[in-house]
Amino acid sequence: MAYTQEPQITVLPPDKEKIKKLWTVAGILGIITAFEFLVAFTMGHGPLKTAIFVGMTIFKAAYIVGEFMHLRYESKVLLWAILIPLIFIVWMLIAFIYEGMKFSEVNF
Amino acid sequence: MAHTSATTVSPERSTWDGGVSPMGASYGKLMMWFFLLSDAFTFSSLLITYGLIRSAHNAYTGTVEAFTFSAEYWPIPEKVFEAVPFLHGISLPLVFVGIMTFVLIMSSVTMVLAVEAGHRMDKKAVEKWMLWTLLGGIIFLSCQAWEWAHFIAGTDTPTLVKDFVNGTWVTKEVTGASLRINQYGPQAFADFFFFITGFHGFHVFSGVMFNFLIFYNTFTGVYERRGSYEMVEKVGLYWHFVDLVWVFVFTFFYLV
Numbered sequence: 001m002a003y004t005q006e007p008q009i010t011v012l013p014p015d016k017e018k019i020k021k022l023w024t025v026a027g028i029l030g031i032i033t034a035f036e037f038l039v040a041f042t043m044g045h046g047p048l049k050t051a052i053f054v055g056m057t058i059f060k061a062a063y064i065v066g067e068f069m070h071l072r073y074e075s076k077v078l079l080w081a082i083l084i085p086l087i088f089i090v091w092m093l094i095a096f097i098y099e100g101m102k103f104s105e106v107n108f
Numbered sequence: 109m110a111h112t113s114a115t116t117v118s119p120e121r122s123t124w125d126g127g128v129s130p131m132g133a134s135y136g137k138l139m140m141w142f143f144l145l146s147d148a149f150t151f152s153s154l155l156i157t158y159g160l161i162r163s164a165h166n167a168y169t170g171t172v173e174a175f176t177f178s179a180e181y182w183p184i185p186e187k188v189f190e191a192v193p194f195l196h197g198i199s200l201p202l203v204f205v206g207i208m209t210f211v212l213i214m215s216s217v218t219m220v221l222a223v224e225a226g227h228r229m230d231k232k233a234v235e236k237w238m239l240w241t242l243l244g245g246i247i248f249l250s251c252q253a254w255e256w257a258h259f260i261a262g263t264d265t266p267t268l269v270k271d272f273v274n275g276t277w278v279t280k281e282v283t284g285a286s287l288r289i290n291q292y293g294p295q296a297f298a299d300f301f302f303f304i305t306g307f308h309g310f311h312v313f314s315g316v317m318f319n320f321l322i323f324y325n326t327f328t329g330v331y332e333r334r335g336s337y338e339m340v341e342k343v344g345l346y347w348h349f350v351d352l353v354w355v356f357v358f359t360f361f362y363l364v
Contacts, residue, residue: 103164
């Protein structure tokens with residue numbers, strides 16, 4: 001019978017290099033977050049502060065998607081199939097924030 | 109008949125006949141990616157609408173120390189989110205949300221370690237890391253429950269808010285927030301807090317459910333018998349996405 005036979009499972013040893021790399025990425029994410037906190041309490045509100053936060057966020061997002069979600073190592077077709085549609089988000093962002101600024105000039 | 113052999117003799121299907129995965133990934137993984145892309149659009153809509161409504165309101169221009177809650181301008185986040193459990197009355201701006209961010213990033217790390225263990229067919233290690241991931245998710249949800257409870261209950265000192273009651277405007281003392289009235293600022297601020305963090309929290313909740321399923325299936329040996337731990341990878345993608353969304357929510361709701 002097929003079921004009486006135990007399946008042969010070979011457990012490989014942990015990949016030290018890969019695990020070390022994952023912890024490095026985690027460390028980078030932690031450091032960026034700590035830096036964001038530093039900026040949050042030392043800088044006055046303004047466009048520069050917002051720009052720093054947005055930049056840091058995109059940096060973190062790139063690490064999460066690229067390393068944790070492994071997208072960097074997938075085939076190029078998959079990478080672009082995911083990244084190109086994000087153009088629509090950029091478009092939406094620009095259009096809506098522009099509209100929002102016009103809102104304050106309109107009296108409802 | 110050499111030219112027919114490719115379709116009749118060879119059991120392998122040709123490249124143009126479904127012989128290979130066009131993107132080098134399995135169907136399930138590909139569909140998870142496209143689902144996450146659509147989910148990214150949903151979250152972008154919420155966050156961009158937040159940006160639109162916020163830029164349509166007046167910004168607070170005074171100093172941080174002199175800040176008081178008012179419906180006249182959009183509140184600055186470090187004055188709204190400054191409470192930490194068991195430290196009542198002490199102003200600790202953004203500390204609690206910082207802890208939440210740390211918890212979610214750590215659970216993302218343990219998830220990726222579970223995926224790594226799955227590649228090695230190491231059942232025990234997958235179980236261990238899935239348990240850590242579950243713990244991280246549950247801690248995050250508990251923190252969010254507290255944060256919501258605090259946001260709804262409000263501060264010790266109430267804010268005077270104008271409200272429309274039975275056809276006339278009245279000024280009344282308000283503590284906390286609901287979808288109808290709140291003490292922190294314009295009503296849209298509280299509404300967006302509930303919608304955006306609520307929608308994200310619901311994703312975390314679903315993620316914890318999926319993670320439990322993965323842990324259960326690993327524990328009962330489903331993936332070992334299947335000979336592949338790819339399901340861990342697929343749910344891992346979802347879990348990292350939840351972390352990714354939090355990175356954006358954290359920036360645009362709590363920092364900017």
